[in-house]
Amino acid sequence: MWLEGYGPLILAGTWMTIKLALLSLLVAVVIGLLGALAKLSPNRLLRNVATGYTTLIRGIPDLVLMLLLFYSIQIWLNELTDWLGWEQISIDPFSTGVLTLGFIYGAYFTETFRGAFQSVPSGQLEAGYAYGMTGPQVFRRILFGQMMRFALPGIGNNWQVLVKATALVSIIGLADVVKVTQEAGKGTYNMFGFVLLAALIYLALTTVSNLVLMWLERRYTAGVRSMPL
Amino acid sequence: MIDILNEYWKAYLFSDGTRWSGLVVTLWLLAISVAIGFVMAIPLAVARVSSNKWVSRPVWLYTYVFRGTPLYVQLLLIYTGIYSLSFVRSTSLLDAFFRDGMHCAILAFALNTCAYTTEIFAGAIRATAHGEVEAARAYGMSKFTQFRRIILPSALRRALPGYSNEVILMLHCTSVAFTATVPDLLKVARDVNSATYQSFEAFGLAALLYLTVSFALVWAFRQAERRWLAFQRPLGK
Incomplete structure (x- = not known):
């Protein structure tokens, strides 16, 4: 039998891991863009909030934040539903995983995007304004596209770290690739083989991401002359 | 909050009554794995930049595999995977080593941080100014002396900013140790929960303690950079 009958389960777990990583990436990128805009905004309060967020989150381990939020969100939700007189809503590990990973890596993306926004020469923006574009138009037509080129290496790094961080979500009970291979290992008394399989699956995921990132980088740096060194 | 502090402050910081626990265990895990990783990373980084493919490729493979898989999976492989093999259980020395979660955690952490540190050091060695190496060769230094006197002292300094990130990330990574039954800070927090x-x-208490150690490390590395990277400081002011 294919992987002693655990093949479909492991495929489902792998798919779960990929879904988790992609959705968390989406949340993290949105938070990161908002955070970077807040950090660069003229409003002092917004800047301080964003700085507090990135400093705090990057100083605390992912796993600690994950457990903190996983248990606390449920307790707060229970208090809220009790107070409103509703039935209890229990949150599942998948949404907690997406939200916490997105929230944590949003802090890293904030820093990436802030640096990238600052790397766009201000003459580019001035030229945009000189053409009579409005602020949002300058952002959309000039700033964003150029910013992405500077942000790409950082985005790639964050993505690779994020993919590996998804393994931790199995600790709060999500049936991801780690969890299902653990179960398969216990069921077949072949723990070593199945954990090795999980490691190989992660290695395949990071290798594929590497290739995609290299391709993206080539695309986004098209037309940029490389420095002869 | 106050009752937790009153009852568990000792467990969070250093002892749960019968053994070391909490912050002390976390710091010990960090110190020993970073120390082992550092010592092994220097020869591996030298091998990684070697022009001989038979020397550099195996090191590349090692860092690729360890940087491409999650630390949690590596810990599981060592703690639950290796110990499930029958020949490990039947060899008394291996059995004694792999039965202990602490040993497994240290082994996994050291191997993991060593892979990242090797790449950081290798990058710094590659960035050594060509003229420095040429000058050393012109003085008739052997390969070994070149590395000892010229390349490594300057490369390790230049690696300092990247290395400080790695140490702080390693502090964060030690929190998975509780899955191997090591009574670290997060294990105490889970028990209290x-x-x-x-x-x-x-x-939250655990998070606060991790945050404090992170800030202390950032401060310590800033001091180290001021001392060893003084020549890179911008002039003026």
């Missing part, structure tokens, strides 16, 4: 049901306070 299940004993009191005050999740926010229980994990």
Whole structure:
């Protein structure tokens, strides 16, 4: 039998891991863009909030934040539903995983995007304004596209770290690739083989991401002359 | 909050009554794995930049595999995977080593941080100014002396900013040690959580302690950079 009958389960777990990583990436990128805009905004309060967020989150381990939020969100939700007189809503590990990973890596993306926004020469923006574009138009037509080129290496790094961080979500009970291979290992008394399989699956995921990132980088740096060194 | 502090402050910091626990265990895990990783990373980084493919490729493979898989999976492989093999259980020395979660955690952490550190050091060695190496060769230094006197002292300094990130990330990574039954800071927080049901306070205290250590490390590395990278400081002011 294919992987002693655990093949479909492991495929489902792998798919779960990929879904988790992609959705968390989406949340993290949105938070990161908002955070970077807040950090660069003229409003002092917004800047301080964003700085507090990135400093705090990057100083605390992912796993600690994950457990903190996983248990606390449920307790707060229970208090809220009790107070409103509703039935209890229990949150599942998948949404907690997406939200916490997105929230944590949003802090890293904030820093990436802030640096990238600052790397766009201000003459580019001035030229945009000189053409009579409005602020949002300058952002959309000039700033964003150029910013992405500077942000790409950082985005790639964050993505690779994020993919590996998804393994931790199995600790709060999500049936991801780690969890299902653990179960398969216990069921077949072949723990070593199945954990090795999980490691190989992660290695395949990071290798594929590497290739995609290299391709993206080539695309986004098209037309940029490389420095002869 | 106050009752948790009153009852568990010792467990969070250094002892749960019968053995070391909490912050002390976390710091010990960090110190020993970073120390082993550092010592092994220097020869591996030298091998990684070697022009001989038979020397550099195996090191590349090692760092690729360890940087491409999650630390948690590596820990599981060592703690639950290797110990499930029958020949490990039947060899008394291996059995004694792999039965202990602490040993497994240290082994996994050291191997993991060593892979990242090797790449950081190798990058710094590659960035050594060509003229420096040429000058050393012109003085008739052997390969070994070149590395000892010229390349490594300057490369390790230039690696300092990248290395400080790695040490702080390693501090964060030690929190998976509780899955191998090591009584580190997060294990204490989990125990307090299940004993009191005050999740926010229980994990929040641990988060606060991790945050403090992170800031202390950032400060210490800033001091180190001021001392060893003084020549890179911008002039003026």
